[in-house]
Each structure stands twice: as C-alpha cells, then as structure tokens.
Amino acid sequence: MSVPTPMEGRASGSARVYQTGGDQYVEEHVHHYAPGSAPLFGRHVVAPAEPRPAAPDSVRLPLVGRAPGVLRDRTDVMERLRAAVAGPGGDVQVLHGMGGCGKTAVAHALFTEAVRDHGRVGLWVNASERVSLRAGMLAVAGDRGATGGELAAAAGGRRAAADLVWHHLDHSAEPWLLVLDNADDPAVLEEGAWLRPSPSGTVLVTTRHATSPLWRIPGASSHRIGVLPLEDATLVLRDLAPEAGTRESARKVARRLGCLPLALTLAGAHLAHQLLESWTMDEYDRRLGEESTALVDRGAPATGGGQSRRLVGRTWQLSLDTLAEGGLPEATALLRLLSFWAADPVPLSLLMPAAQGGVDGLEHLDPPLTADRVEPALRALLDHSLADLVETDGHRCVKAHGVLLDSVAAGVSDAQRALLAGVAGRLLRAALPPEGAASPRARSQVRLLAPHVTGLLHRSHRHGLVTADSVRIAARVARLVYEAGDWTAALALAATAARTAAEHLGDEHPATIEARSGQGPVLFRLGRYAEAADLLRPVHRDALRTLGPHDARTLDAAYELQRVLHRLGDLDEARTLLEAVLDGRRDALGDDHVTTLKTRCEMLELRLAQDQFDHYLSAAEELVADCERHLGPDHLVTVWARDAWARGLLRSGRGAEAEDLFRRVLAGQRAGYGDDHPLVLGVLIQLSRAQHAQGKRPEAAESAREVAEQRAAILGEDHPETAAARAWYAEVRAEPPAPG
Incomplete structure (x- = not known):
C-alpha cells in the first residue's frame, strides 16, 4: 500500500473540453448589451445577439467563434473534402497554410455539412498543445463508449491513451468526422501516435506546417489553404462593412491586407463598429499606409508566418489606436496581457482579480489598466473581433487568435515585458484552487490554466524573464494536474518547468529543486522507477547541500526517493531516508499533520516488506x-x-x-x-x-x-x-x- 496523492480516478471523464487555439477564421461577433445587462465578471452570462443552443458535455461542438455567413472561395477544396466525408472512411485530410488564412473556417464548414448532410458524428479537438490534445482525445474516447475506468487509466498513464481512443473510434457504431484543429507542432501528434487512419471515419487536420513526414501516412491527402483571391477578399470586407465604401475601395483595402482572411475580418469588424468616427474604406486604406501602424511586427520577414503577423498587426493596431482615441487606451494593455498567455480560452475568472483591484502592477503598465477599466476594455476587444467570448467546460472564457497574440507580443517594448510577465504570473497564482480542492470544477479550472502556464513560461524564456515565481507556479499547476489524474500531462509540464528553471536559475536554486523534485511522484505513478531514482538522487543531494537536511523541500525529495527505492528493492536505504523524513516532519509540523501521518503509513509498509512484524499490529x-x-x-x-x-x-x-x-x-x-x-x-x-x-x-x-x-x-x-x-x-x- 504505497500512499498516493489524493486524486479522483475519473478525472479524465470530465475532460470534455470545448477548446480552440491557433488558426481560426474569426467572423464578426457582435454583442448587444441591454441597459443594466449583467457584467462580464458578474454571475450571469452576457447575452449574445442570438441565443446559443445548449451544448452537450462532449467534443461535439467546435467553439470557434461565429462562423462566416458565406465561406468565400475554397470551392475546389470543399468538393474534395465532401467526397472524402461521403466515402467509406479511412482518409486523413490535412489542411495547411500560414496563420490566419482560414483553415479552421474550412474545417468548420465541413464539420457542419458532415453532421447535417451525411449523418456523421462530428468530433472536434484542439491539437495545439499536449494538455488540450490529450483531454480532447480522451473525451472522444468517452463519446465513443470508453468507460470511466478506461479513461482514468489512460489519463494516468497506466494504459496507452492513443490506443484506447483509436480502439473506440475503430469500433464506433456510427461513422464520424474527427477534426484535429491547430496541429501547428506535428510532434505533439507524433509523440503519442495520436494521428491514425480508421475505416470508421475521416480525420481532418489543420496546421501551419506543410511538410511534416507525419502527413505522409497511408491514406493522407494534403490541401494548401492560401490567401483569398482578390475578388473574394473584397467580398469579405463588403460582407462585414457594406456601408463603409464602394467595391473598388474595398478592393484597395483587401489588396493592402494581402487578402489574408484574419486581417480582413479584423478590418471589417473595425469598420462595422465605429462609434465616435466613421471611417470610409478609403480612409482606412490611407491609415493602413502610414508607417506608424505598419511596422508593428518589427523585423518580421515578409513571407510565411512573419507575413501573416505583419498583415494582422496593421489591422489590430488601427483598431487599438481608434479605441485609445475614443477613451479606451486600456484595451491595448489588456490585449498585451492576453498575449503573455496561450491562444487557448482564458477563463474570465483569471481576469477577475484585475477587475476587482486585487493584483499589483496593473497601474504601472503603459497605458495603466485600472480595475474599473478592465471590463470596458474587454467589451471593446469583443466588439472589434479582437477576441471572442466562449464557454469552455462550464467556464466563461475569452479567446483571441494565436496569430494576433503573436503579433501583439512582438510589439511590446522591453520595459513593458517584465511588467506584463509579472502581472500574468500573479493572476495565474490567484486563479489556482486552494490546496486540497478536488471538486470537478476545480479540476476543470486547472485544465484550462495549464496551457497558459506553459505559454507564460515560453514567453518568459524567449525574453529572459523567467523568475522563481513563474517556475513555482508552473510546478504547482503540474502537481494539481497530477492530483487530477492526468499523469502524462503533469509530467510534461513538470519537465518543462524544471528544464526552464535549470537554464535560467541554475540547478541548485530552490525553485529549480522544487520543479525537479515534482517530476518524481509522476514518474513513480507511471511505474518508471529507475528513471525516477536517477532523477531524484541528484535532486535530493542538491537539496541537502543547498537547503539543509531539515528544509521541507529536502524532506519532500527524500520522501519521493524512498518510495522509488522501495519499489526497486533497496529497502535499507529507503528505510534510512524515511526515518529522516518522519523525524523532520514531526519536528517541523507535529505528529498530527497529514504529511506526518502519511509518512507513518509508508513506514508500516516498509516494515511489512522487511518482515519486521514485532509490534506491527x-x-x-x-x-x-x-x-x-x-x-x-x-x-x-x-x-x-x-x-x-x-x-x-x-x-x-x-x-x-x-x-x-x-x-x-x-x-x-x-x-x-x-x-x-x-x-x-x-x-x-x-x-x-x-x-x-x-x-x-x-x-x-x-x-x-x-x-x-x-x-x-x-x-x-x-x-x-x-x-x-x-x-x-x-x-x-x-x-x-x-x-x-
């Protein structure tokens, strides 16, 4: 009886998360706020322009914002995709193209037709990073009949998760279409063998990566999604802002924006939502030509991803400039803050302390973001299609496009980056559930926060802003993910935290020791005992040397190491370590503390293993x-x-x-x-x-x-x-x- 950390075996069964990230054709999303309507950070959901159907607790609905009323161009690729969906199955269709070109819009259109016209079960998974991919794919398995026990075993690493998912997809009684959206890092799919053909359905992948060997598996076909033809791009602007100018004026704006769908969407939303000014298409074209708004993405190349960021940057900066001139400069600060997290949905609860004045540093941003201006700033981002309001796993969230966030982050000054990273970290810490919280809502909150912890680490690593606080936040979230039962995802996050800490803080920094030690219990539960011992021995040695034998972190490292040594059969060394842990925890915490009592349970197990039965009962x-x-x-x-x-x-x-x-x-x-x-x-x-x-x-x-x-x-x-x-x-x- 090895003493586990409390967690619920069915944690993965509730991991049926509606998430999107990365590329997405975001159509105009108009919010109508009646006088006295409930605030975004209040207890009630702000009503959109038209009611949403109730969403089942599954991956059956893609939350990608409001879909385009008309999908311009894409006729040829849609015909090929329709033929695949109408066929017997076994196909893998890959849509590739640069960010913001509308791959998700095509996927959404096909998804809708497959469900409506072909009787397919539609399944949508965000494949942008490991946590959301695993959660989504396990939800797919649950949708196709996997039991709670099977899902718990897969989430905990005790059973190959991808094998479980594809077993149930292969044996589905109904044909299906599975969309793996935003698979911009093919390694995320390849590591777990998540991408496979199946005779029971069709897989559709959207990605910015055109040449991965993964797309050459049997049955796979690739389709390039580029920018729109000029006339179709012109029609997109006319669809969104029909009163803003002539077709010829719209054509000039479309040409200047490179016919990139995301840039067109942002431009059309700006023109459609003007309050204090009424720019025409011609005026917007003139503003786009000004150098001050064109060089947002400094140094970005004029092709590929850099080109999409540059084109998008020229549109969002105009919208933010207009908002600032209209008395809402805080919208800029809020969008910059969002850019320090991931492109996944951000729970409004994460922003709540900022709206309540409970976070230091917001007043030092440029422009300052005071508590009473957070909600107006967020409403402005929503009204100008710079972000969408979505509901994910029962949590209200705000979501911005990944290309937009990359472009915004590239334009932040060095002086502001450190301030924004600090505020982003403090908000994440405030949003974490209290120690010991094990409710389903607390677990789903942690799942939503995990990508943003990783996003903050990556952003901080890129600019040399990694701190002990940011590492400790990541290590704590990894522990919470572990306690929720998703051991494989926890290990990936813990390893990222430890690797980042070692590079920026050094191996012997206390925060690094905590992050390195946090990998131990996950490896233990995964049954990787030798690997855990190789990791924990130097961690314990470094903790003894730098923190001393009585420090809680040294005792924690010793506790985890002895569990591994017990499994490896080194009972004498395990006993020596555990006796030191028990003495240390008794001295520091007392006999009645939960960790002391857990240590006594471990000691009884060791006594049985060593056949020391005197006075055992x-x-x-x-x-x-x-x-x-x-x-x-x-x-x-x-x-x-x-x-x-x-x-x-x-x-x-x-x-x-x-x-x-x-x-x-x-x-x-x-x-x-x-x-x-x-x-x-x-x-x-x-x-x-x-x-x-x-x-x-x-x-x-x-x-x-x-x-x-x-x-x-x-x-x-x-x-x-x-x-x-x-x-x-x-x-x-x-x-x-x-x-x-």
Whole structure:
C-alpha cells in the first residue's frame, strides 16, 4: 500500500473540453448589451445577439467563434473534402497554410455539412498543445463508449491513451468526422501516435506546417489553404462593412491586407463598429499606409508566418489606436496581457482579480489598466473581433487568435515585458484552487490554466524573464494536474518547468529543486522507477547541500526517493531516508499533520516488506486511531492506515478480522476514487486473499475474477498487475472445493 496523492480516478471523464487555439477564421461577433445587462465578471452570462443552443458535455461542438455567413472561395477544396466525408472512411485530410488564412473556417464548414448532410458524428479537438490534445482525445474516447475506468487509466498513464481512443473510434457504431484543429507542432501528434487512419471515419487536420513526414501516412491527402483571391477578399470586407465604401475601395483595402482572411475580418469588424468616427474604406486604406501602424511586427520577414503577423498587426493596431482615441487606451494593455498567455480560452475568472483591484502592477503598465477599466476594455476587444467570448467546460472564457497574440507580443517594448510577465504570473497564482480542492470544477479550472502556464513560461524564456515565481507556479499547476489524474500531462509540464528553471536559475536554486523534485511522484505513478531514482538522487543531494537536511523541500525529495527505492528493492536505504523524513516532519509540523501521518503509513509498509512484524499490529491500530482523531474517519490517509492494519491482520492469520477491515477500506477507496480505479482493485484483491484464508473459496474466486477482468479493461492485458490478478484468479479457481 504505497500512499498516493489524493486524486479522483475519473478525472479524465470530465475532460470534455470545448477548446480552440491557433488558426481560426474569426467572423464578426457582435454583442448587444441591454441597459443594466449583467457584467462580464458578474454571475450571469452576457447575452449574445442570438441565443446559443445548449451544448452537450462532449467534443461535439467546435467553439470557434461565429462562423462566416458565406465561406468565400475554397470551392475546389470543399468538393474534395465532401467526397472524402461521403466515402467509406479511412482518409486523413490535412489542411495547411500560414496563420490566419482560414483553415479552421474550412474545417468548420465541413464539420457542419458532415453532421447535417451525411449523418456523421462530428468530433472536434484542439491539437495545439499536449494538455488540450490529450483531454480532447480522451473525451472522444468517452463519446465513443470508453468507460470511466478506461479513461482514468489512460489519463494516468497506466494504459496507452492513443490506443484506447483509436480502439473506440475503430469500433464506433456510427461513422464520424474527427477534426484535429491547430496541429501547428506535428510532434505533439507524433509523440503519442495520436494521428491514425480508421475505416470508421475521416480525420481532418489543420496546421501551419506543410511538410511534416507525419502527413505522409497511408491514406493522407494534403490541401494548401492560401490567401483569398482578390475578388473574394473584397467580398469579405463588403460582407462585414457594406456601408463603409464602394467595391473598388474595398478592393484597395483587401489588396493592402494581402487578402489574408484574419486581417480582413479584423478590418471589417473595425469598420462595422465605429462609434465616435466613421471611417470610409478609403480612409482606412490611407491609415493602413502610414508607417506608424505598419511596422508593428518589427523585423518580421515578409513571407510565411512573419507575413501573416505583419498583415494582422496593421489591422489590430488601427483598431487599438481608434479605441485609445475614443477613451479606451486600456484595451491595448489588456490585449498585451492576453498575449503573455496561450491562444487557448482564458477563463474570465483569471481576469477577475484585475477587475476587482486585487493584483499589483496593473497601474504601472503603459497605458495603466485600472480595475474599473478592465471590463470596458474587454467589451471593446469583443466588439472589434479582437477576441471572442466562449464557454469552455462550464467556464466563461475569452479567446483571441494565436496569430494576433503573436503579433501583439512582438510589439511590446522591453520595459513593458517584465511588467506584463509579472502581472500574468500573479493572476495565474490567484486563479489556482486552494490546496486540497478536488471538486470537478476545480479540476476543470486547472485544465484550462495549464496551457497558459506553459505559454507564460515560453514567453518568459524567449525574453529572459523567467523568475522563481513563474517556475513555482508552473510546478504547482503540474502537481494539481497530477492530483487530477492526468499523469502524462503533469509530467510534461513538470519537465518543462524544471528544464526552464535549470537554464535560467541554475540547478541548485530552490525553485529549480522544487520543479525537479515534482517530476518524481509522476514518474513513480507511471511505474518508471529507475528513471525516477536517477532523477531524484541528484535532486535530493542538491537539496541537502543547498537547503539543509531539515528544509521541507529536502524532506519532500527524500520522501519521493524512498518510495522509488522501495519499489526497486533497496529497502535499507529507503528505510534510512524515511526515518529522516518522519523525524523532520514531526519536528517541523507535529505528529498530527497529514504529511506526518502519511509518512507513518509508508513506514508500516516498509516494515511489512522487511518482515519486521514485532509490534506491527499495535502500531497500525494506533495509527488508525490518530488518523481518525486528527483527520476524520473518511479521510483517505485514514483509509490507507486501515489498509495497513488489515494487511497486518491477514499476515498474522486473523482472516475474518482482516476481511471486515478490508471491506471498510474498499468502501473508503471507492468513495475517494470511484469503483474501478486501480487502487480500489488493489484492495479488492487483498479482500479475495482474506476470504481465501478463511476457506471462502467461491467468494475469493468471485473477488479475484472481478479484479482480473477490471484490470484487463483498465490497464490492458499485458500489464504486470493484470497478469498477477489473472494468476491469482487461476490459482483460486483451480483449487478443489473444501470438504463437506
């Protein structure tokens, strides 16, 4: 019974997140605010111009803003894609092109037609980075019939997640279209073998990367999505701002903007939402020609991604200049702040402290962003299509286009970058749930924050702004993701935090030690014991040298290292480390602290492993009493203490008492983790052994059968724990019935 960190086994089952990021054709999104309408940061959702249908808790709806009323051009590629969707399946269609060229708009149009006209199940996943991809793909598996236990095992790394997803996609009773949107880093798809053809459906990928070897898998076809033809680009502007000028004027603006759909959308939204001025297309064309607004993306090349950022920059700067002239310079500061996070949806709760005046540094931005101006600034960004208001996993969020954010970030001065990075970090810290929070809403909040922690680290790394605070925030979010059950995602974030900290702060900085140590428990749960030992030994050594033997971080590193050594069979060294941890935690925190009590549970397990059974039962009974008194009878650490006591009873031949206590442990584990979590199955197999020890062979066989079948379903047939359960079941079943 190794003491785990509390988490819920079904965490991934709620990871059905509506997310988009990166490329997206953002059509004009008009918000009408009635007098006295609820604030964005209040308790009620601001009503859009027309009601949204209720969204199911799944990946069935792509939240990509309001789709274009008319999809201009794209006729040839849409015909080829329609033919693929109408076919038998097995196709992988790749849409590639530079940012902002409308790949997501094409994907959305095909998605709508596939569901409406071809009876396909539409599934939409944000593939921009690891956390959102894993969460989305596991939600796809859940949609196609995966059980909660299977999802928990995949999220926890105990079963290959991609294999689970594609098993259920391949065996889907209904044909489907799966969109993997914004796969701009093909390595994210390749690492887990997430991209595969299937006879049951069609896969559509959108990406800025045109030449990845991944797109050359069997059954894949590539389609380049470029800028619009001039006449179609002209019509986009006329669709959005029909009163702003003639067709010829619109043509001049479209030509100056390179016919890039995102730039056209931003320009049309600006012209359609003027309040204090009424620019014509000709006036807008003149403003675009001024050098002061054209050189936003300094030094960017005139082709590829640099070209798209340059063209988009020329449009958003005009909109922000106009807002500033109209009395809303704070919109610039807010958009710059958003650019220090990721292009994924930003929960409004992340901005709430800024709107309530609870974050230092906003007043030092240029322009300053005071609390009472946060909401007007956000409304302005929404009204000018510089951002969208979306709902993701039950959280209201604001989302801006990745190309737009890259362009905005490139225009921030060096002096402002450090201030913005500090404010972005403080807001992230304020948005984290309190220690020990394990509600589904808290877990979904963490999933939404994780990409923004990574985004802040990347932005800070690029400009040499990494601080101990930003590393500690990333390490804490990695721990929260781990506690929520997504161990693979947690390891990726923890490794990023540790690598970034080591490069900028040095190996022996306390924040680096914390980040490096945070990888240990994840590797332990993933069963990568040797790798965990290789990582934790130098971490513990550095902590001893720089922090001292009594520092909490040194004790934490020692605790994690001893768990690994226990699994590797080095029981003597594990015992030495654990004794030091127990003494240190008692001295610093007291006998009744939860971490001290957890350490005592670990000590009992080590004693059993070393066959040191003297006074074991009395020590276990005393520990249970202490846990019940200080933590309560239902706390998971109390449950683990009972498990240690029950194992001792079984070892001493008191099978009936052990069975009764294992039943209490089983109830406690199921309450904490869910019925089919592997830790629950570990208790159930002990219950089977207790029943067997009493001669209750039918009951023992039934419990053993349940464990064997559920481990096979959750962990896979080849997992060592599945093999052990099958072996025990075979042994019990093969025995002759008891006489009489």
